[in-house]
Amino acid sequence: MKQTLHSTTLDNGITLVGERLPDLESVAIAFHCPAGAVHDPQGQCGLATLAGEMCLRGAGDRDSRQIVEDLESAGVILSQGVSTTHMSFSGAMVARHLPDVLPIYADLLRRPRLPDEEFSGARQMILQNLAGIEDDPAHRTVAMLRRIHCPTPWGMPTEGITTDVEGIDIGHVRTFVARHVQPRGMIISIAGRIDWDDFASRIGRLFGDWSPGTASPVATGPRGPFVAHVPHDSQQTHIALGWSVPPYRDDASHEATAALAILGGGMSSRLFTEVRERRGLCYSVSAGYQTHRDFANALCYSGTSAERAQETLDVMLAEIERLPGTITAEELERVKARAKSGLVMQQESSGARAGAIARQWYHLGTIRTLADELARYDQLSVPAVESWLAAQPPRDLSVVSLGREPLEVSPAISA
Amino acid sequence: MIAETSGSALSTSIGFFVKTGSRDESHELWGASHFLEHMVFKGTPEFSGDEINARFDRMGASINAFTSEEDTVYYATVLPDQQHEAVDLLARMMRPALRESDFDTEKLVILEEIRMYDDQPPFGADDRCRAAFFGGHPLARSVLGTVDSIQALPVAAMRDYHRRRYAPGTIVLAASGAVDFAALVESARRLCSEWEPAPAASRLIPEPPREPAVRATxxxxxxxxxxxxxxxxxxxxxxxxxxxxxxxxxxxxxxxxxxxxxxxxxxxxxxxxxxxxxxxxxxxxxxxxxxxxxxxxxxxxxxxxxxxxxxxxxxxxxxxxxxxxxxxxxxxxxxxxxxxxxxxxxxxxxxxxxxxxxxxxxxxxxxxxxxxxxxxxxxxxxxxxxxxxxxxxxxxxxxx
CATH class of the missing domain: 3.30.830.10 (Metalloenzyme, LuxS/M16 peptidase-like)
Incomplete structure (x- = not known):
């Protein structure tokens, strides 16, 4: 399959990445600014998220309502979100509307008004979201796993902490935006029915004269305890397990993600087979991979009735421990088939491609072609996965339970 | 059968749409449609559940199913060269083995699914509200059933429900994307033409209410x-x-x-x-x-x-x-x-x-x-x- 990929970097540090998908009517665009939650000052967890919301509440000549109305009149499906590393504004639309909406995005990033009168509504919105998360046991379990496993501040909840958000004022937001919403390190990704030269010149006109700003290094601190229990009055107990694996930019990440997919990536994975299909212990169980630029972790999750939670945990741990030395060729072929068809199907979605090429640029500083990605999967072999597992078997697990009672965790699996 | 073919699509999506859901259940069968959807993945006379899962993964298929008040839908998205394999397996699954040992194990999974939703917002308010609106009408019943209705359901009742509700006349085979329609028709002819017809399944539709049965909050x-x-x-x-x-x-x-x-x-x-x-x-x-x-x-x-x-x-x-x-x-x-x-x-x-x-x-x-x-x-x-x-x-x- 022939691909048309583009990238260019402006003098002020903004990188543009793009892929033309000529069979689509749509374009998807995303602006990823290096203003993520990792920059939340201590005691102000949630500041980046609140700042992202405030950027939508008036920018350039438009007030909050005009921004939404103008984007919706162009049929743009707008979203805004803050991750650990980035504050992102994105949108999907029918391609012909792109030139009309780019100036609005430029205003959101460069000319947010951050008005006093919008602040209390914005903060209240964030607090409402935090209250809603209190009622989401699976989300809380995984969030706690990140929090204890990752070194601070990398595992802090991007959505914030209620008592911290209550103490944030509009001055904090203005300071954060001035310091972190800047061109240096920003990635603008686009995919779909695009005219790259026209797009790049429009972005140059809208963003080229923005001064680069200064880098904000992150001071990385210690990780949290290895075992945590969150008391919660629920019928089910939720379990999350994590351990360290190579980050995406490390070549060994292919072996790592393949091993994790064999463990818990599909319907024929070991966790699904042993925990759900064989024993009927749960509705959902899975293993996945979460990566930052410099480190990554495996994540296993399940939720089950309180009285069966200990057995569920024990079976999950046994499967994790059994993994090294037992990978079969048949299992690896299934993982490769799923990964490869997923890569091809991604080409049907402008949003998925815009996301994927931005991620690659952030982690790798380049965009891989589909042929390159497929070839990497072709090269995966059982000996390679096994030798990686032998060198880095799952160890020093972080374990989180959420429910009425804590579970027993053998000291042997945890540091 | 129906298909919408696209010359530019890179994938093929295939689905069996069965016209049955919670509104077609009696009180004794409450939750049977959704439970049956799970059982369809647990094996056919020739394949075990593990084999079905492994086959779909080997195809690189993205596969799932859902049950609503009116439909049970099984679907797979594959690369075009896997169309035949995917249709073949999905079609065989429409005639599941419904083995009692699988039924007993899967019952535990269904009960966990009910508890999972019961622990989550809106804490059953949606099901209760539908019941309050529809009163005695079959649309009042929740899709998952209750812990009691699932525990009480015998495998024989599910087998009978399957025989009545998965008749050829109540199933649509649909496809979209990069579809080879002639091959799809040929697959269906080979795999589905032996299915035993059943009398047209009545949906027993009493007139749904236009106003809520219960108005108090x-x-x-x-x-x-x-x-x-x-x-x-x-x-x-x-x-x-x-x-x-x-x-x-x-x-x-x-x-x-x-x-x-x-x-x-x-x-x-x-x-x-x-x-x-x-x-x-x-x-x-x-x-x-x-x-x-x-x-x-x-x-x-x-x-x-x-x-x-x-x-x-x-x-x-x-x-x-x-x-x-x-x-x-x-x-x-x-x-x-x-x-x-x-x-x-x-x-x-x-x-x-x-x-x-x-x-x-x-x-x-x-x-x-x-x-x-x-x-x-x-x-x-x-x-x-x-x-x-x-x-x-x-x-x-x-x-x-």
Whole structure:
């Protein structure tokens, strides 16, 4: 399959990445600014998220309502979100509307008004979201796993902490935006029915004269305890397990993600087979991979009735421990088939491609072609996965339970 | 059979759409449709459940299923060279083994699924509200069933239900994307023509109510809930009613997640965590569903404010510009979702299964573009959103 990929970097540090998908009517665009939650000052967890919301509440000549109305009149499906590393504004639309909406995005990033009168509504919105998360046991379990496993501040909840958000004022937001919403390190990704030269010149006109700003290094601190229990009055107990694996930019990440997919990536994975299909212990169980630029972790999750939670945990741990030395060729072929068809199907979605090429640029500083990605999967072999597992078997697990009672965790699996 | 083929698609989506769901169950069979959906993955006479899972993974298939009040749908998305394999396996699964040992193990999974949803917002308020609206009508039954109904269900009853409800006349095979239609027909002929016909399955449709059976607000108490979750239902146009498209546009204008009247009044201000209006349609009935989550102390007042917002819209308060924004939004969603073969599979398969019609993305766009503000006004006048409603509030019970 022939691909048309583009990238260019402006003098002020903004990188543009793009892929033309000529069979689509749509374009998807995303602006990823290096203003993520990792920059939340201590005691102000949630500041980046609140700042992202405030950027939508008036920018350039438009007030909050005009921004939404103008984007919706162009049929743009707008979203805004803050991750650990980035504050992102994105949108999907029918391609012909792109030139009309780019100036609005430029205003959101460069000319947010951050008005006093919008602040209390914005903060209240964030607090409402935090209250809603209190009622989401699976989300809380995984969030706690990140929090204890990752070194601070990398595992802090991007959505914030209620008592911290209550103490944030509009001055904090203005300071954060001035310091972190800047061109240096920003990635603008686009995919779909695009005219790259026209797009790049429009972005140059809208963003080229923005001064680069200064880098904000992150001071990385210690990780949290290895075992945590969150008391919660629920019928089910939720379990999350994590351990360290190579980050995406490390070549060994292919072996790592393949091993994790064999463990818990599909319907024929070991966790699904042993925990759900064989024993009927749960509705959902899975293993996945979460990566930052410099480190990554495996994540296993399940939720089950309180009285069966200990057995569920024990079976999950046994499967994790059994993994090294037992990978079969048949299992690896299934993982490769799923990964490869997923890569091809991604080409049907402008949003998925815009996301994927931005991620690659952030982690790798380049965009891989589909042929390159497929070839990497072709090269995966059982000996390679096994030798990686032998060198880095799952160890020093972080374990989180959420429910009425804590579970027993053998000291042997945890540091 | 129906397929929408696309020359540029890179994937092939295939689905078996079975016309059966919770509304087709008796009280004794409550939850059987959804439980059966799980059992279909547990094996055929020739394959075990493990083999089915391994085969789909080996195809690189993205595979899943869902059960609703009216449909049970099994679907797979594969690369085009796997079309034959995927159709073959899905078709065999439509004749599952329904082994008792699998049934007993899977029963535990279903019970976990029921407990999982019971622990999550809206803590059963949606099912209870549907029951309050539909009263004695079969649409009142929840899809999952209850812990008691699932525990009491014998395997023989499921086998009988399968024989009656998975007859050839109640199943549509649909496909979208890069489809080889001639090969699809050949696969179906080879795999499905031996299926034993059953008498046309009656759906036993009593006339659904136009007004809620229960009007008093019910409460579900969850002491540990951080927020209250309210669900409110009033009648709306059903699937066969010409106003269903206008109803969808109206629900976007009033209660979409962004830019709607409820958004500006309740979400933008931080008064509520969620405030949405959704149009849901069934074969012969429709609902406007309001979902609200907010602080326990505010729930009654905010529900009342939502009803006032609906009343103001019905009182002639919608401007042409506001209508056009909602229309653009809906048109854009039709185009963007039309690019995804998986999404087209559901649209094409369900419309064909329910109504026997096929509409292309361009047809759907034409329908949206033909709507006018008068259509919206007519819907508001015919189905008063501020009228008699069923309401259920789940929460800590500390406010209000």
């Amino acid at each position: 019910e409460r579900i108490v969850r002491p540990s809930a951080a927020l209250d979750y309210a669900v409110r239902m009033v009648a709306g146009p059903g699937e066969q009613h010409p106003d269903r498209h206008a109803a969808r546009l109206l629900s976007l204008l009033l209660g979409d997640a962004s830019g709607s009247r409820l958004y500006w009044a309740l979400i933008d201000t931080g008064a509520a965590e969620q405030a949405a209006c959704i149009h849901q349609d069934y074969l012969d009935a429709g609902l406007f569903v309001t979902q609200l989550s907010c602080d326990s102390a505010d729930v009654d007042e905010l529900l009342a404010r939502i009803v006032e917002i609906y009343g103001a819209a019905a009182g002639g308060g919608i401007e042409q510009a506001e209508f056009e924004r909602a229309q653009n939004k809906l048109a854009s969603r039709v185009v963007l979702s039309g690019e995804k073969p998986r999404r087209r599979l559901f649209d094409v398969g369900l419309e064909w299964s329910h109504l026997g019609v096929y509409r292309s993305v361009a047809d759907n766009l034409g329908i949206v573009e033909s709507l006018s503000l008068d259509d919206i006004r007519r819907v508001l006048a015919t189905w008063p959103l501020d009228g008699p409603a069923a309401s259920v509030i789940a929460g800590s019970g500390t406010g209000g």
